[in-house]
Amino acid sequence: MILRKQWACKLGEKLFPNLNEEVQKQVLKECCEQENVYLEQQGGHLYKNVVNVIEKLSQRYKLYIVSNCQDGYIEAFYKYHGLEEYFLDYENPGRTGLSKGENIKLMIERNNLLDAIYVGDTNGDLKAARYAGIPFVYAKYGFGEVSEYDYVIEDFAELLNIF
Template identity: 40%
Template structure:
């Protein structure tokens, strides 16, 4: 795909760059206890099925017995505890080859991030992984309140990109790419499944082969 004409590689985070679900499950369960709300607790497997969706959708999926106001309140607690836990984490939770590959390819490719996460999560991800110097721009649901497809289009317009490719791990990512009108590369090592993609990554390092062919 060398000289493919893409002027941007847009990345998902969870299930693509790293896997925080074990850490986040502990943090969210702490938040649930602290909230005083009668809400069921979570585990890493449950979160892997939910991550990639917008925060309000996740809250509705996990705690349908709560009112919308209670769901919003609890998710706010969860996000606060999550950020503390991830910031304090000392274990390497990035997928193999992600950081090295982005650093290597950034000399010839422009990398961006679009996620359905809360505001502040992308910044924390870049800080913890050391990827801040290699990410040109980013957008998220927490900042705009818009869908992933819309945020992809917002980021592309802001950076005057006429051609980009998105790397993600779920059907939701695939659907967002179709809606945004850009091709999709499936990170098959992540949390979900996909059926329509231009390339499949068994390992993030595979990206080097794709962009040098």
């Protein structure tokens, strides 16, 4: 499992300030592994209509996931929720060690995408989309505050009306 060094160091220092860096990394690694096991067995809370909307979108568009998660997280998510069939590819820094913007670019290149967009809910998502040179859809119902975007949705199902 690859944890981005800068992220892992900052998180380790914040959560386990009394442990040395090597022990911090090991604890974080074990936490990530346990999180993946839990997600595979218990799943996560999905927004209303997510499965239905993803199914409909996949009939008209090619869908991909780029996330900030650790290696194994997306696979666990797929397994529990049964959504793998709708997505053609995925990427995360846990596999590549790259930033979200770099992973978006990698996804675009790897899949020969000509007309991509990114849906997200944080300034980090906005910056990643801008870095990759693609439009950004702000999911306003999410966790972050974003002041700049190309499109905005108040509910996940609104993705069906944007495109």
